Amino acid sequence: MSEKKPVKRRTRRSQGSGTLSEVAQAAQVSEMTVSRVLRRKDKVADKTRDHVLKVIQDLGYVPNRLAGALASSSSNQLAVIIPSLRNIVFPEVLSGITDRLDEAGYQAVIGISDYNQEREASLIEAMMSWRPAGIIVTNTRHSEQATKVLRVTKSPVVEMMDLTGSPIDMCVGLDHHKAGREMARHLVAKGYRNIGYLGCDLIKDAAAGKRYAGFCDALRDAGLCIATSLTVDEPSGVGLGRHHMSALLAKVPQGQKLDAVYFSNDAVAVGAQMYCMAEDIRTPEDLALAGFSGLEIGQAMPIPLTTIRSKRYHVGWLSADYVVRRLRGEDPPRVTDAGFELIEGATA
Amino acid sequence: MSEKKPVKRRTRRSQGSGTLSEVAQAAQVSEMTVSRVLRRKDKVADKTRDHVLKVIQDLGYVPNRLAGALASSSSNQLAVIIPSLRNIVFPEVLSGITDRLDEAGYQAVIGISDYNQEREASLIEAMMSWRPAGIIVTNTRHSEQATKVLRVTKSPVVEMMDLTGSPIDMCVGLDHHKAGREMARHLVAKGYRNIGYLGCDLIKDAAAGKRYAGFCDALRDAGLCIATSLTVDEPSGVGLGRHHMSALLAKVPQGQKLDAVYFSNDAVAVGAQMYCMAEDIRTPEDLALAGFSGLEIGQAMPIPLTTIRSKRYHVGWLSADYVVRRLRGEDPPRVTDAGFELIEGATA
DNA sequence: TTGAATAGTGTTATCGATAACAAAATGCAG
DNA sequence: CTGCATTTTGTTATCGATAACACTATTCAA
Incomplete structure (x- = not known):
């Protein structure tokens, strides 16, 4: 058996924020233990946890979610695509979305399609490459390519604002x-x-x-x-x-x-x-x-x-809610009519 | 030398979108070649590239940027923090930002601080854990914790809308x-x-x-x-x-x-x-x-x-522009007064 | 014809975390 | 004190890409 001596290489420069293994070393525990402390998953002895937390604090360590998401193939990012920000309606929808996502610990990544189906399609592809936990798109009409991508993904998909009898996955809106x-x-x-x-x-x-x-x-x-x-x-x-x-x-x-x-x-x-x-x-x-x-x-x-x-805010909130619930293993309704309401006003 | 038989394990389920190595196998080339084709970096023979592209197309492969960003320690995501979406001013700023980022191939990840410094700080931390290429925050006043995090990062930071003589990094706004x-x-x-x-x-x-x-x-x-x-x-x-x-x-x-x-x-x-x-x-x-x-x-x-x-749109655009330019190795100004303009109107 | 420069492709280690399993420590009934 | 269940912690392989370097095939001037 020939022995291969590993070639010495310049190590890639680190990011500066420290790593799990540095924390682990400093705390005299294994990386897994640190990981468990951070994720509050599995049991960790109180004493150990406190100690690790202190070390993390001292080192100012910020975990790298890229690595985390890659390893666990699960992200807390949620892709949201809206046509525009200039029409105040969409920021309002977005508020509903971010409010709900916040509660659940998710983060919205926003794309603006400019009312353009091709742009929407390319945005969807770009965003899917980050493997988001779910995706919310506006309206129910999409390019063929986009529809295909959305159908294939296993993540929850919500089409919002408009209604359709045959949603790609779920749909919240009004008629x-x-x-x-x-x-x-x-x-x-x-x-x-x-x-x-x-x-x-x-x-x-x-x-x-x-x-x-x-x-x-x-x-x-x-x-x-x-x-x-x-x-x-x-x-x-x-x-x-x-x-x-x-x-x-x-x-x-x-x-x-x-x-x-x-x-x-x-x-x-x-x-x-x-x-x-x-x-x-x-x-x-x-x-x-x-x-x-x-x-x-x-x-x-x-x-x-x-x-x-x-009910724009509500539509946004519900859309996010459905994604979150699906991710928890629940089974929210596929089509939801959020309704609307005539305001008499005085101009007619 | 004791021979260790690798323990057989259930493989972690794949994401379904395929991987570089699947593409490489199908195309009968190495992973690096596929990677090069995708990134248009380094030279690849025209013939090889066309072939690989076809295979990618056929397989409907979508690259995994989590892995890419981790390996290259560089992301195309840019964190943006604004106080609110309900005040139309911020969506307008955001439009400027996304327009500029789009051109340059970056993506905004948006956080809403609700005019709350603690929320801002925790948002900043959460976003930094995705190792964004840069970060744009609103105004020049931040919690101690947030300031520390922003100072430590090597990514470009822009404080926008307001001005200060001593920005954390860069600053675009008006007086x-x-x-x-x-x-x-x-x-x-x-x-x-x-x-x-x-x-x-x-x-x-x-x-x-x-x-x-x-x-x-x-x-x-x-x-x-x-x-x-x-x-x-x-x-x-x-x-x-x-x-x-x-x-x-x-x-x-x-x-x-x-x-x-x-x-x-x-x-x-x-x-x-x-x-x-x-x-x-x-x-x-x-x-x-x-x-x-x-x-x-x-x-x-x-x-x-x-x-x-x-000049809200302009401030947003410039902020994004400065980040992009910094990432390209240029050296944009540290403090930029975007100015303002009195509109006479007729109510006074 | 030759050898250096260039173009094109491959190999290996690594990025920083988590999953799955394994092992050690502890508790406690008998 | 023993032995088994339960807690707690560790080990190894892996996620899916890219960096750095190595190697082979071409090109072309001398």
Whole structure:
């Protein structure tokens, strides 16, 4: 048997935060014991634990989770993908998510898809390579590639905000089509007949598209249809409503007059309301306005906005909750309708 | 030499996504070659690379970055800590950060401190255990423990939004004290003398505290002082201004009358403006209003808000940029004043 | 033709933890 | 005091990649 002398090599430089084995040496115990102390798993004698903890403290040791996660093939990171941060709705959802994850000791890793399916797909792949404990994505429409990756993974997957009968795994949201219908019926019941629409790109924002479809369907059932509509391919926000409301009104055919406008969401509606206030268009006498979301700003307006409250924080919280529960071996519902709620307001 | 027969053990279950070595086997090359193909580092013959890529494709292999980061002791994750997501300012900063990080191939891991130093400290520790490539924190005030951890790490650290002469590492922000002074001078120049203040908790929100201090200092220089002030310990937002404006006005001593109010930020100011509109208090004739941030909503109001624009997106972008540049071996400035800009508006 | 430089690929040790099993220490009934 | 159950602690292999170096095949100037 030939004896191989191990080649002497320059050791790779260490990270500086110390390692388990350094702690173990300093504490005169095995690495496993230190590991057990840190994870509060298995039994460790009180005396030993106290001693090890003290050494850890003294050394200022910070465990390396990369190594931990690799060895145990389990991470406390959870991937979350949302379309944007500029629409206040998503930070609110995110708040619900992080609140729930915090409680359970998980950490959100956030990706912004910019309403772009390809970006979403590449984000999902990049995030999966960190082997997260679970993943939460927005809406139920994804590229083929993304769907495949999400189906294959064994980690819990939640599609949130929107609903579908056939989720990849789990799904928490609300029925946007129904929300659109409900608002249409409300406006019709209030006597409005010439209704316009102003909103963002309906393809990009699938949920807004569903609301619009539902709205039109309900109008049709009432023998009506959208009088004038304008969609703009720019980020949804107050500015959109403020700057494009005049264009919508200008688009109304000669001799007709709108008596109400439905918006893709509250931000746009609030912008439009600002426009009306600035132009002395009285609400709702001259023109009724209706939004969607139930944003704080809409309700803080001098004339509170007629809208539909989506339970965003709750949806986020529940989504995270389902992932956490699944990881604990429980079996949360596959499809959850978080519902919504019409806010009468005073703009319609 | 005693021969040890390796004990047969149940192998740990694999993750299912395949491994480098499986790919290597399937492609009939060494693991290193596959690794090189994936990282586009070192040379690989075109023929070999194409072949390996095909195998990777066929197997649907997703590399395990936990292992990669551990072995190379380098990650593409960047820790970002912000106080809150509910204040739209932070999502905007975050947008700047993620935009810049995206370009450079990094990923933000976000933690929410809730304006709480202890939470911040424990978040920092938890995040450091993932050995992020860098870390961005908000403001310049941190618990002792957190400061220590940040000082010790070799990764780039950016403190953003606020300024300090002695940053832990780097610092990008604006001078809030100066911003407060500037607004005070502006109001005084406009002839206002009885100025009130309404805002959120000044201890929690250190930057708002500095603005207030600067505001008061400049008033003092003009021989004035804050006539009436009210701070409320609840999340800053439109609701705060909308609901507490009446309390501020009620607090004004008999016989006096406020002619202007300074707010901790635009959200609060907008809320107050809503209150005024609802109560038929004319702006600025009866009461002038001034905020801070330069939010879109403030400028969309029928009477645009007098305020100071902070370059939030830019601050976020720059912060991320500095980290990226440092990681590339460059040497970005240690302290960067991103400045601000007074927006005249029409509420003062 | 030759030898040095370069290109391409492979081998071995290692990153820093945890899983699974093994062994030692301890407690306690009889 | 003995022997078995229970606690507590240790040993070894492994997680899935990359670093550092070693080696082989080409290329090309002299």
